[in-house]
Amino acid sequence: MGNASDRPSTSVEDYVKVIYDLQERGSGPVTISGMAERLSVSNSSVSGMLRKLGELGLVDHRRYGHVRLTDTGTKAALAVLRRHRLLETYLVEALGYSWDEVHDEAEELEHAVSDKFVDRIAEHLGDPLVDPHGDPIPTRDGRIVERDTHLLSEAGAGTTGVIVRVNDTDPDLLRYLADQRIGIGMRIEVVERQPFGGSLLIRIGAPGEQRDQALGLVAAEALWIAPTPQEATDG
Numbered sequence: 001m002g003n004a005s006d007r008p009s010t011s012v013e014d015y016v017k018v019i020y021d022l023q024e025r026g027s028g029p030v031t032i033s034g035m036a037e038r039l040s041v042s043n044s045s046v047s048g049m050l051r052k053l054g055e056l057g058l059v060d061h062r063r064y065g066h067v068r069l070t071d072t073g074t075k076a077a078l079a080v081l082r083r084h085r086l087l088e089t090y091l092v093e094a095l096g097y098s099w100d101e102v103h104d105e106a107e108e109l110e111h112a113v114s115d116k117f118v119d120r121i122a123e124h125l126g127d128p129l130v131d132p133h134g135d136p137i138p139t140r141d142g143r144i145v146e147r148d149t150h151l152l153s154e155a156g157a158g159t160t161g162v163i164v165r166v167n168d169t170d171p172d173l174l175r176y177l178a179d180q181r182i183g184i185g186m187r188i189e190v191v192e193r194q195p196f197g198g199s200l201l202i203r204i205g206a207p208g209e210q211r212d213q214a215l216g217l218v219a220a221e222a223l224w225i226a227p228t229p230q231e232a233t234d235g
Helices: 010-024 032-039 043-055 071-093 102-109 115-125 171-179 229-234
Strands: 160-166 187-193 200-204 211-215 223-226
Touching: 010 032, 010 043, 010 071, 032 043, 071 102, 071 115
Parallel strands: none
Antiparallel strands: 160 187, 160 223, 187 200, 200 211
16 A cells, blocks of 8 residues: 555545444444544445455444444544544644644645655654654554543543543544643643543643643543553553
């Protein structure tokens, strides 16, 4: 899959990437309706493409069942994600894009660039492990560094950690988080949770520079946190 002409079609790449992304983010089994919502297409369109992906040996899906990538499908998805996430990183690091601008740009470029070009980007950037949103970047041989993370929305009061990842699919949410000065690498503590799916009161920032603020559930569901290095060591 070194050149764009040797790869699956753009639509096939988009589908396997979305399936992998939905699996990776741990939001539950991948369903036709979930894929349709993410891709902004009809359920029937997803069903038709899944039949094609099944014929290509990329997915395992039975009628009314959950969607799973095969080993071949996973390999194809990781190749697309490597291109996408390295392109996002290059756009931020080298060209000065903000983190809310790069997703759509990378969506366009990922199908056109060669793997040789992407490898040159990786070398130029020092082989980064994560992109600007904290999403892990697959290695050239299709490996991903696993991390101990969980959604902020699932954290109980008293939980502390570091923000390591943010959902990049909603530019408006990314702009909101930037306006609230919430980003990757920041220390965070859940001070209080409102009942029945209400907002969280969080304390954010390094000791001596902390501030308290409310954070809605939609924003909390877009943030992943990891234990601080000391907590990880103690655990």
